[in-house]
Amino acid sequence: LDILNPIYWKNNSLHIIDQTLLPSRLETISLSSVREVWTAIQRLQVRGAPAIGIAAGYGVVLSSLMHKNQPVITFKEKIVEDIDYLRTARPTAVNLFQVLDQFDNLITNSDETVPEICLAIEQLALAIHADDKDRCRQIGRHGQEVIPGSATVLTHCNTGALATGGIGTALGIIYTAKEQGKTLQVFVDETRPLLQGSRLTAFELEHAGIPATLISDNMAAMVMATHKIDAILVGADRIAANGDTANKIGTYGLAVLAHHHHIPFYIVAPLTTFDLTLENGQQIPIEQRAAEEVKIISGNYISPENTSVFNPAFDITPHHLITAVITDQGIIFDPDKHKIQDFYSNKYSEPKLKESLQ
Amino acid sequence: LDILNPIYWKNNSLHIIDQTLLPSRLETISLSSVREVWTAIQRLQVRGAPAIGIAAGYGVVLSSLMHKNQPVITFKEKIVEDIDYLRTARPTAVNLFQVLDQFDNLITNSDETVPEICLAIEQLALAIHADDKDRCRQIGRHGQEVIPGSATVLTHCNTGALATGGIGTALGIIYTAKEQGKTLQVFVDETRPLLQGSRLTAFELEHAGIPATLISDNMAAMVMATHKIDAILVGADRIAANGDTANKIGTYGLAVLAHHHHIPFYIVAPLTTFDLTLENGQQIPIEQRAAEEVKIISGNYISPENTSVFNPAFDITPHHLITAVITDQGIIFDPDKHKIQDFYSNKYSEPKLKESLQ
Numbered sequence: 155l156d157i158l159n160p161i162y163w164k165n166n167s168l169h170i171i172d173q174t175l176l177p178s179r180l181e182t183i184s185l186s187s188v189r190e191v192w193t194a195i196q197r198l199q200v201r202g203a204p205a206i207g208i209a210a211g212y213g214v215v216l217s218s219l220m221h222k223n224q225p226v227i228t229f230k231e232k233i234v235e236d237i238d239y240l241r242t243a244r245p246t247a248v249n250l251f252q253v254l255d256q257f258d259n260l261i262t263n264s265d266e267t268v269p270e271i272c273l274a275i276e277q278l279a280l281a282i283h284a285d286d287k288d289r290c291r292q293i294g295r296h297g298q299e300v301i302p303g304s305a306t307v308l309t310h311c312n313t314g315a316l317a318t319g320g321i322g323t324a325l326g327i328i329y330t331a332k333e334q335g336k337t338l339q340v341f342v343d344e345t346r347p348l349l350q351g352s353r354l355t356a357f358e359l360e361h362a363g364i365p366a367t368l369i370s371d372n373m374a375a376m377v378m379a380t381h382k383i384d385a386i387l388v389g390a391d392r393i394a395a396n397g398d399t400a401n402k403i404g405t406y407g408l409a410v411l412a413h414h415h416h417i418p419f420y421i422v423a424p425l426t427t428f429d430l431t432l433e434n435g436q437q438i439p440i441e442q443r444a445a446e447e448v449k450i451i452s453g454n455y456i457s458p459e460n461t462s463v464f465n466p467a468f469d470i471t472p473h474h475l476i477t478a479v480i481t482d483q484g485i486i487f488d489p490d491k492h493k494i495q496d497f498y499s500n501k502y503s504e505p506k507l508k509e510s511l512q
Numbered sequence: 513l514d515i516l517n518p519i520y521w522k523n524n525s526l527h528i529i530d531q532t533l534l535p536s537r538l539e540t541i542s543l544s545s546v547r548e549v550w551t552a553i554q555r556l557q558v559r560g561a562p563a564i565g566i567a568a569g570y571g572v573v574l575s576s577l578m579h580k581n582q583p584v585i586t587f588k589e590k591i592v593e594d595i596d597y598l599r600t601a602r603p604t605a606v607n608l609f610q611v612l613d614q615f616d617n618l619i620t621n622s623d624e625t626v627p628e629i630c631l632a633i634e635q636l637a638l639a640i641h642a643d644d645k646d647r648c649r650q651i652g653r654h655g656q657e658v659i660p661g662s663a664t665v666l667t668h669c670n671t672g673a674l675a676t677g678g679i680g681t682a683l684g685i686i687y688t689a690k691e692q693g694k695t696l697q698v699f700v701d702e703t704r705p706l707l708q709g710s711r712l713t714a715f716e717l718e719h720a721g722i723p724a725t726l727i728s729d730n731m732a733a734m735v736m737a738t739h740k741i742d743a744i745l746v747g748a749d750r751i752a753a754n755g756d757t758a759n760k761i762g763t764y765g766l767a768v769l770a771h772h773h774h775i776p777f778y779i780v781a782p783l784t785t786f787d788l789t790l791e792n793g794q795q796i797p798i799e800q801r802a803a804e805e806v807k808i809i810s811g812n813y814i815s816p817e818n819t820s821v822f823n824p825a826f827d828i829t830p831h832h833l834i835t836a837v838i839t840d841q842g843i844i845f846d847p848d849k850h851k852i853q854d855f856y857s858n859k860y861s862e863p864k865l866k867e868s869l870q
Contacts, residue, residue: 404730
């Protein structure tokens with residue numbers, strides 16, 4: 155399969171496909187300062203919970219290069235300042251904070267020299283990227299358990315190569331199914347307001363030769379009523395300890411519709427997207443974005459210019475509407491606090507988990 | 513309230529606000545041939561089930577003017593041909609066919625002269641328009657029963673002056689509530705793909721000074737979960753004998769979501785939108801429209817150009833998800849075949865209906 159490689163580190167710069175230009179232009183831009191990385195995350199030139207974390211990691215590398223001529227104490231202070239700045243780029247996806255915490259710990263606990271810390275920071279950024287790539291593959295493998303040989307699935311937003319460091323989460327399962335020779339038909343929600351489904355997912359699937367049918371978000375209910383949908387596969391930006399999940403706006407509605415139509419509804423995410431410090435989804439901060447994202451498309455107002463807008467970027471799907479969370483370490487069916495904590499602390503070995511749920 | 517007057521007959525031409533240009537341009541165009549009326553309906557320059565019927569009626573007037581110099585038999589044949597042509601403009605809204613049937617009957621059963629028939633045709637077109645205007649007012653009045661003094665409602669597509677011959681159906685209830693001094697907050701689904709919510713409803717409500725908040729269709733579920741919504745009010749393009757209702761795509765999903773959140777879900781339509789010849793919603797033809805409506809916004813592709821699209825213009829909401837149908841003759845709570853047939857044949861007087869349902 156021809157899968158995009160939208161984020162890489164080269165010549166001391168972070169290179170990303172500018173996702174705001176897709177699908178009309180496939181352009182890679184290079185980011186060489188912390189501020190540029192912050193802006194790229196905030197503007198959604200790079201988006202998707204795992205990809206945001208990876209980009210932020212490379213942002214810390216850029217910070218270390220910027221300050222490498224300072225004495226070690228100042229060097230550390232400056233980087234921690236930049237880390238705190240990067241934390242403010244977006245509020246919902248937990249991967250951003252978990253990645254930045256790793257760098258914060260590395261720097262705070264290090265008693266090495268500036269060049270040694272610089273090297274360690276670059277190695278950590280590359281390791282986080284490689285780790286996510288591997289987790290995508292593991293997710294793709296585990297996910298096959300819920301995908302029949304001939305499957306019709308529905309997905310929302312973009313959860314593919316453009317959202318991660320590898321083949322993706324929900325789309326990673328679809329790519330893997332295709333590689334295994336399964337026959338797929340994919341319905342793609344366009345995902346208003348920023349159209350990640352039509353701009354990115356339809357683009358990725360076409361690129362990989364997988365048949366996709368684009369729909370407006372409000373057609374999903376009719377598709378569920380009139381087609382046999384085997385699975386709804388979506389990503390996650392943060393999963394609370396009880397399984398409540400923040401994901402792209404529209405996910406919650408899909409989960410309610412799936413429940414009504416008796417269609418399995420799967421959250422697909424690496425374990426790095428879990429935030430066990432939060433008891434439930436009500437504690438996950440939801441980003442509110444600019445009204446213009448709803449009112450302007452392709453540079454033109456599609457509503458009166460002064461109309462009020464409610465524009466939450468994410469919603470919360472309660473765990474009881476989630477059939478299973480598909481992770482890189484296996485599948486958590488009927489997620490709840492008990493199962494997720496046991497799973498996370500490895501009390502269950504993977505075969506035992508499956509056995510206990512049958 | 514300042515309510516638009518988007519359709520009127522003047523100087524032997526039909527004048528309509530070209531709704532494809534809203535909200536950026538408020539322009540009235542004049543239509544002076546049957547083909548122009550057909551095209552305006554097909555292109556959605558005029559839309560909304562009642563307004564389509566009204567426009568088609570004036571189309572028949574234009575046909576009669578075009579053929580008035582023919583002998584009476586040819587005159588009648590030509591008009592019936594034009595009537596059959598107008599029937600093909602759009603398939604789902606029943607008002608189009610019911611209006612055209614009235615003209616067909618008038619012409620077929622008339623033994624008058626050409627000038628007399630011309631006059632009768634014009635009078636019928638004007639009467640259909642006036643009748644719809646009156647029905648909108650009656651709907652607005654009956655609808656107050658379900659709207660509290662301070663209300664938050666959610667609506668979909670456009671059901672206002674731009675969709676009817678008067679103040680509208682669902683929006684007519686909102687306008688009437690405002691006139692009665694009720695405090696209103698209206699959430700408006702943008703209604704992809706053609707954005708009748710953002711382009712038309714947000715425009716109408718702003719024009720009338722009613723506070724509106726625009727949302728993407730996929731935000732409706734979160735709005736229902738996080739706000740106290742008193743009522744969801746939507747229109748209808750055709751209501752079958754058992755209460756199953758065809759309306760703008762997305763309506764069915766809203767009904768499922770309303771059911772899940774225990775929010776009353778109201779279909780608002782004049783009795784002219786009922787089609788008692790169809791037993792249920794499965795028999796209502798659903799218009800499939802061009803893929804480009806989903807793929808192109810403001811002249812630009814928002815998806816890969818070759819992406820496949822599923823673009824049904826309407827969906828079917830089964831009657832068991834409908835709290836009530838609000839009509840110009842009163843409210844039918846818990847609609848089913850029995851209640852609608854009784855209601856339609858006036859077995860129930862209005863007070864008796866309400867009494868029997870309490």
